[in-house]
Amino acid sequence: MASTEDKQHWVDEYGVKTELRFLQTLSLHGVDAIINPDKRHDGHVHDLSLVTWPGELKTVETPLFKAKANYGFDPQFTVTLNHKDTRHYEIHCPHVMIFFHVVWQKEVEKVIGGTRYAVDPMQGVWMVWFPMFQYLLETSPDSFPTIEYERRRDDENGNAKESYVFDVRLFPRLFRKFLEPEPVNGKVVGPARNDLATHRL
16 A cells, blocks of 8 residues: 555545546536646646636545544544645635535544544535635634644655644535445444435535
8 A cells, every 4th residue: 555645646546536526526516617627737736627716625534533632623524724735725726615525434433542533424525715714714723723744744745744623614515414334344333324414505
């Protein structure tokens, strides 16, 4: 398995597939978008092009299990956005719409230091216009503590070294549904819920 620090591998392996799958999800909920054509020539431009604004996709598949212990946030709804990206948006795409596509299914529980942490299997999309993110960051800084990645202090591969941590429910929800857990060794483990909540802008 490739290192979690090998950024280019994960971009090449999952980037386009993830974006195409997400576009299908958006379409089901009434949002028309395409992959930004400029990405063929520049890998640093925003990911998606919508009818009225540029869009950026953040797919989150690994829960921050200790969010409650470390930051006081519910790990079910805790996500991150790295500082490097926010600086990029400020300069190159200040009006981007950011989509957080949260998918808890592959990894819904983990034992850390002898303590078991878990989230409910879930898929959801929350969205925020970057100027609104900046406004909330400035007016409610306590809602956006910073996590520092110690393993990346000397990183030279382009990985972010710091990220904002926050509850994604601060932002409008496009949709959310609870999923059935994926089988592990042929058995389903962990809780599951079937309720579906939707929100249209």
